Amino acid sequence: MAMLPDSVRVYLVGGAVRDTLLGLPPGDRDFVVVGASVEQMRDAGYRQVGRDFPVFLHPDTGEEHALARTERKSGRGYTGFVVHADPSVTLEDDLRRRDFTINAIARAEDGTLVDPFDGVRDLDARVLRHVGDAFVEDPLRVLRAARFMARFAPLGFTVAPDTLTLMRQMADGGELATLVPERVWQELAKALRSASPAAFLRTLRQAGALRVVLPEVDALYGVPQRAEYHPEIDTGLHQELVCDMAARLAPGDDLVGFAALCHDLGKALTPADALPRHVMHEQRGVAPVVALCERLKVPAEHRDLAVLCCREHLNVHRIDELKDATVHDLVARCDGFRKPARIDRLATVCEADARGRAGLQDAAYAQAATLRRLHAAALAVRGDAIAAQGVSGPAFGEALRRARIAAIAAARG
Template sequence: MRTYLVGGAVRDKLLQRPVVDHDHVVVGVRPADMLALGYKPVGKDFPVFLHPQSSEEYALARTERKTGRGYHGFAFQADPDVTLEQDLARRDLTINAIAEDEHGNLVDPHHGVRDLEQRLLRHVSPAFVEDPVRLLRVARFAARFAPLGFTVAEETMSLLQQMVRDGEIDHLVPERVWAETRKALGEAQPSAFLRVLRASGALAVLFPEVDVLYGVPQRAEYHPEVDTGAHLEMTLDTAARLAPGNDLVGFCALTHDLGKARTPKNELPRHHGHEQRGIEPLRALVTRLKVPTEYAKLAELVCREHINAHRALELKPATMLKLLTSLDALRRPERLQTFLTACLADKRGRLDHEQDDYPQADWLKSARDAAAAITSAPFVAQGLQGPAVGAAIEKARIHAIAEALHHRKAGQ
């Protein structure tokens, strides 16, 4: 029995990044041997076990053979005769196909260390094209490692384009597309995810609502970057800086401007009403990918209301209360924070506007706090009942917002 540390743990150690998961490959044993040693089985498709003390994953070395289309179209073989090199050969990228033995010696048959040094995302073998999920994984790794200077190797990009042409990505299930997208939106530079998908042709297949934003012009006085696709990429990366790892903010940023692709050509580069036009494509996207309800709801609110947020200093107290109520911000202030972070990312996701102030956020938080302080208790004590209580609360909240904003303006 020989055990090796593999995959991301080795890669991240070499990059001097924090190692989150320690995965191991075990060579020369059968499942029964692992069970006899106290390992707990967890693998459904192939033998994976949890260490009895550390709970880290230990997988038997295996090979795989393509048997059909899509992610599940593989047959696996795991027996004592499978070598470490055979196991590494089935992996996606060379930087993920490095192993380390118990003495710290590296096993690197595909030159992953070299590609780490050259900052390249390169496929291990031509079998790469057999698994469509790998296209998404490459794009996700690009989002993670772009700040370190990583790019996709030319020959690997050619394979990604081939996977799109051959229709292999058409067999991706929505749940897997969403899972990889969600991870990418939580990475350091999500724009790289879009750029890899777009360069391969996959963005038009998987996210047509996003792909059509590229080439759509905006007014240069508000958007010096002009291209809506460029603005989207800047907004995504700004969101990642403002809320590192927060894929909910990232998804709101990704979908906030979908309506700009539906602006009539005779109205360009103005986009009056793009907030409402964005709702239909957003709903189509979340339905197709089976996006979780909270993500779908908050993304729709950002899509519909981000312009109101930008105009917060001009809103009437009644309009402001309506906005806060739509966000359920009085009961869930964290929702307002997520909303405002996405709106700030939109505001700063523009050329030469990366450091813009956003007083609208404090304005809306003050309004929220003032409104939330109003409860039903005093009105019930006055003898009001039913709808009258609700009407009284709304009136008092509007007044409270007006007072709070008056004091805030006076103090500036």
């Protein structure tokens, strides 16, 4: 296997450099190769995998190595680019095409940092700033900015004012309409797995992009709620608190995060003369949840959990008032006997809803433990014991239901 020529330089770039400088565990390592041709990379044993531009896998580590490249806008959207890569492209040329200064820092093999756009300064100042005017050429960067804020806002990061101005221009210019649903969902899911999904919503809203990307969520802002239950009053602010509480209760779980995001969408549909009460909002919310999921091509598992959490969260809040048979039927509607993890996640989303309110973040929520306990009791009922008594057909289903209801009653204590 040949070696790369001595004139070729390899640099660690992107998130691994950024996160190390922030004192965070680095994720995947990506490298830029300067001064090499495609043929030289292949001759040295690197396996080419990039279709749109030359990306290679290291023959030993399998880590991605991309040839330094430039990009030129050739059309609308985030795919309309012409890529140029050859040995003459410099490291600074490659770093210039990146989105934010904190992602445009490279580390040489000897540990030296190459930082032509002052990314280290912005890391120290906790500022998310665009590299250059080419930022506006890629509408996906608006979502990436919001997603980075979901991760880094707890560290004190803010978006630079001039960057936010560009994001507003992109939203107003209609470029976000060119984003394909799968990419929007990918950024949203990453934000929901982050420490502060609320920062994702706030950043998009500040940029005028939330109404484009998640209009069902944007519609919640300015909708009042009863202050005795919601000290924050504004439904949009409640939604932010719920999203961050969900991230706190179930870190990294975008299933819980998405269901929490969608649980109150029906409040945007409450008739104005009924406000600030929201009677039937859980039923009204199902349609916008389904519409959002269809538009963004949300995975079925996420959609199903979001729908049932929207529909059932008030029932869980008042579980102590429900009859034993009603609790059983709630679990059955959620398919919680075949998919028990759904009930655990439903309990978590409802706790996030209850504690995602101004001043109530540390309040007790006994209903979650009650739901889990009653569900576990019903789940422990064995159908084979009933079948062993010779019960079959429709009678078996009814006998199993009665036994599970009895188990729920016994578990109430």
